[in-house]
Every structure is written in structure tokens, then in C-alpha cells.
Amino acid sequence: MAQEVRGVVAHGKGEPVSVETITVPDPGPGEAVVAVRACGVCHTDLHYREGGINDGFPFLLGHEAAGVVESVGSGVVGLEPGDFVVLNWRAVCGTCRACRRGQPWYCFSTFNAEQPMTLSDGRALSPALGIGAFAEKTLVAAGQCTKVNPAAAPEVAGLLGCGVMAGLGAAMYTGGVGRGDSIAVIGCGGVGNAAIAGARLAGATTIIAVDVDPRKLEWAKEFGATHTVNSQEVDAVEAIQELTDGNGANVVVDAVGRPETFKQAFYARDLAGTAVLVGVPTPEMTVELPLIDVFGRGGATKSSWYGDCLPSRDFPMLVDLHLQGRLPLEKFVSETIGLGEVEQAFHRMERGEVLRSVVVL
Numbered sequence: 001m002a003q004e005v006r007g008v009v010a011h012g013k014g015e016p017v018s019v020e021t022i023t024v025p026d027p028g029p030g031e032a033v034v035a036v037r038a039c040g041v042c043h044t045d046l047h048y049r050e051g052g053i054n055d056g057f058p059f060l061l062g063h064e065a066a067g068v069v070e071s072v073g074s075g076v077v078g079l080e081p082g083d084f085v086v087l088n089w090r091a092v093c094g095t096c097r098a099c100r101r102g103q104p105w106y107c108f109s110t111f112n113a114e115q116p117m118t119l120s121d122g123r124a125l126s127p128a129l130g131i132g133a134f135a136e137k138t139l140v141a142a143g144q145c146t147k148v149n150p151a152a153a154p155e156v157a158g159l160l161g162c163g164v165m166a167g168l169g170a171a172m173y174t175g176g177v178g179r180g181d182s183i184a185v186i187g188c189g190g191v192g193n194a195a196i197a198g199a200r201l202a203g204a205t206t207i208i209a210v211d212v213d214p215r216k217l218e219w220a221k222e223f224g225a226t227h228t229v230n231s232q233e234v235d236a237v238e239a240i241q242e243l244t245d246g247n248g249a250n251v252v253v254d255a256v257g258r259p260e261t262f263k264q265a266f267y268a269r270d271l272a273g274t275a276v277l278v279g280v281p282t283p284e285m286t287v288e289l290p291l292i293d294v295f296g297r298g299g300a301t302k303s304s305w306y307g308d309c310l311p312s313r314d315f316p317m318l319v320d321l322h323l324q325g326r327l328p329l330e331k332f333v334s335e336t337i338g339l340g341e342v343e344q345a346f347h348r349m350e351r352g353e354v355l356r357s358v359v360v361l
């Protein structure tokens with residue numbers, strides 16, 4: 001029997017979101033209904049609300065969530081009612097060209113639920129990133145549910161579902177940071193501070209946090225930054241070079257995603273170093289670089305989609321590291337809020353007051 005629950009809906013470009021009654025169908029083949037326990041407010045939810053992703057309104061927002069499986073459809077194996085799961089937007093297909101080449105973290109054909117969730121007037125909702133978890137219950141593809149240790153608090157575990165995983169993976173996987181490496185992270189919001197935490201986990205010895213907001217730099221120290229740079233006061237590239245014997249860092253992560261920060265990342269690398277773009281630019285942004293510098297500085301510039309993560313590999317491991325006290329995920333939770341407070345949380349995010357507001361249910 002389909003169920004009626006409350007969910008946070010974005011109706012149109014720039015319009016404040018509101019809590020609506022939504023209909024969640026019973027899970028069909030390969031699907032699962034999850035009772036959401038917590039869902040973080042990510043910058044991407046705001047991008048959806050502003051029409052920056054596409055114009056598929058109405059959107060059911062929320063995509064950084066943990067919950068408990070309520071029911072599964074036919075053909076679902078390895079997932080049962082009662083399982084504690086983190087929701088992911090990378091349910092790999094196993095058959096696309098990336099999966100067949102043994103690189104499932106690039107999967108080009110990920111699974112989402114096939115049935116729509118609807119508003120009471122019957123209009124189909126577009127769930128953010130195929131999840132839609134600012135809701136008491138949501139319908140997803142079973143592969144979007146990754147089981148993790150239920151000892152973890154939902155508001156903490158759920159953060160791995162998007163921004164925190166993207167940042168951790170930008171450092172650990174895309175950047176390939178290892179023991180003894182130096183790294184600089186430009187932009188220390190939820191994603192950038194996660195890159196800092198990932199660099200510490202991977203054994204980096206010099207971890208330089210760069211931001212224009214002193215509050216963010218203070219938080220960055222708690223995640224493992226060994227040095228901080230306020231790039232409104234000093235030149236970021238020069239400061240990073242000074243902190244690395246004049247050479248630049250082995251890896252520089254741009255967690256802002258603007259032409260000027262990308263250029264800083266490009267030039268603040270050591271020779272043969274890696275620049276990683278994890279912040280998401282907008283379509284009108286361009287960069288111009290001397291081609292001789294692209295050649296002469298060597299190394300790599302890479303983009304990081306979802307931190308090149310593989311949820312089945314990474315979510316349980318990262319939850320275990322957190323439970324062992326080696327990954328302070330709880331420090332990302334600036335506040336917990338109710339379903340009705342998402343619009344205010346967007347404003348706090350825009351003012352830079354929070355790393356993550358997390359809706360708890």
C-alpha cells in the first residue's frame with residue numbers, strides 16, 4: 001500500500017521550499033522504501049532550488065541521508081527490513097563501459113527507483129540526486145542502500161552520502177594523498193574540511209587549509225589542518241609555496257570551484273603534483289592557462305565526482321573508522337533541525353555559519 005508522508009519540496013526557481021504531503025509507493029522490483037532518520041543539507045540542494053541543476057520541478061530535496069530499510073521489492077538480495085543504511089547516488093550497474101573496465105566508481109549508468117513519488121495532486125516529484133530524503137520515507141533503488149554499522153548516529157553516518165564522502169575521496173582517491181605528502185585545500189566548507197580529514201587519515205604530514213573566512217580556518221584545524229592561510233589577506237599560491245620549502249604541495253584540492261581558485265590550485269602544486277577540482281563550477285565559467293605551464297609543470301589536473309568513491313567499499317569502512325575515533329564525522333554537524341527548517345538552513349549555509357545542518361526525523 002502506498003503511504004503518505006511529509007517531505008520538503010522545491011516548487012520553482014528561487015521559491016522557498018515547503019513541507020508537503022507526498023505519496024511513496026510500495027517498492028517495486030529492485031526497489032526499497034527507507035524510513036529516513038537523518039539527512040544533511042548540502043549545497044547541491046540549494047542549487048536544485050535555484051534551478052541550477054535542471055528545471056525538473058517539483059523537486060523532493062535531500063540526498064545526504066541515513067535511515068532504516070522498511071520494505072524491499074521483489075528480486076532484492078542482501079538487503080532486509082531493519083537494515084541501517086546510508087543512501088548513495090552511485091548504485092553501480094556492473095554493465096556499463098566504466099564498470100566493464102573495472103572502474104565502477106565512474107559508473108555511467110547508476111540505478112535509481114523506477115516508480116515516481118508524487119504530490120497529492122498526482123504530479124511526479126524529481127528526487128534530488130535520485131534520492132529525495134528530506135522526507136519521513138523515501139523510495140530508492142536497493143543498490144542505493146549501503147549497510148553500515150548501526151552503532152553510528154544517523155546524523156553522522158548520513159553525511160557520508162554526499163559532501164563529506166566527496167571531500168574525503170577528493171584527497172584520498174582522486175588526489176591519491178599518501179603518507180608524508182603535503183596537501184593544500186582551498187575552500188574549507190563541508191567538502192574542503194572533509195578533504196582535510198581525508199588527508200590526515202591518509203598520512204599527509206603538511207595539511208594547509210585555505211579560505212577567505214577565518215571561522216572556516218578555525219574549524220579546519222579541528223579536522224587536521226597543520227597550517228592555515230587566509231587568502232583574502234595573503235597570496236594563496238605564495239603562502240602554500242612558503243609552507244612547502246618553496247616548492248608547492250604534492251596535491252592541491254579546489255573545493256570552491258571558481259576560475260581563480262582553480263588557478264591557485266594549478267600553480268600551488270609542486271612540479272609533477274596533482275590539482276583536484278571537487279567544487280562544482282557554473283556553466284559560464286572559463287579558465288585560460290599558458291599551455292607551456294600545463295606542460296612544464298607536469299603532473300595532473302583531475303576532477304573528482306563524489307570523491308571517486310565506491311559506496312559499498314567506502315561507507316562501511318569510514319563508519320568503522322569513525323566508531324574507532326579516527327574520523328571525527330560528528331564535527332561536521334553544526335546543528336540538527338526539523339523538516340520545516342530547511343529554508344532557514346539554506347540561509348545559514350549562504351552566510352557561512354554552518355558546515356552542515358542536519359534534518360533529524
Ligand SMILES: NC(=O)c1ccc[n+]([C@@H]2O[C@H](COP(=O)([O-])OP(=O)(O)OC[C@H]3O[C@@H](n4cnc5c(N)ncnc54)[C@H](O)[C@@H]3O)[C@@H](O)[C@H]2O)c1
Nearest residue numbers: 166187188189190191211212213216278279280304305306
Ligand atoms: N564533486 C562532487 O561530487 C561534489 C559533491 C558535493 C559537493 N560538491 C561541491 O563542493 C563545493 C563545496 O561545497 P560545500 O558544501 O563545502 O560548500 P560551502 O559553501 O560549505 O563551502 C565553501 C567554502 O569555500 C569558501 N570560499 C568561497 N570562495 C572562496 C575563495 N575565493 N577562496 C577560498 N575559499 C573560498 C567559503 O568561505 C566556504 O568555506 C560546492 O561547489 C559543491 O557543489 C561537489
Ligand SMILES: [Zn+2]
Nearest residue numbers: 093096099107
Ligand atoms: Zn556501470
Ligand SMILES: [Zn+2]
Nearest residue numbers: 042044162163
Ligand atoms: Zn550533495
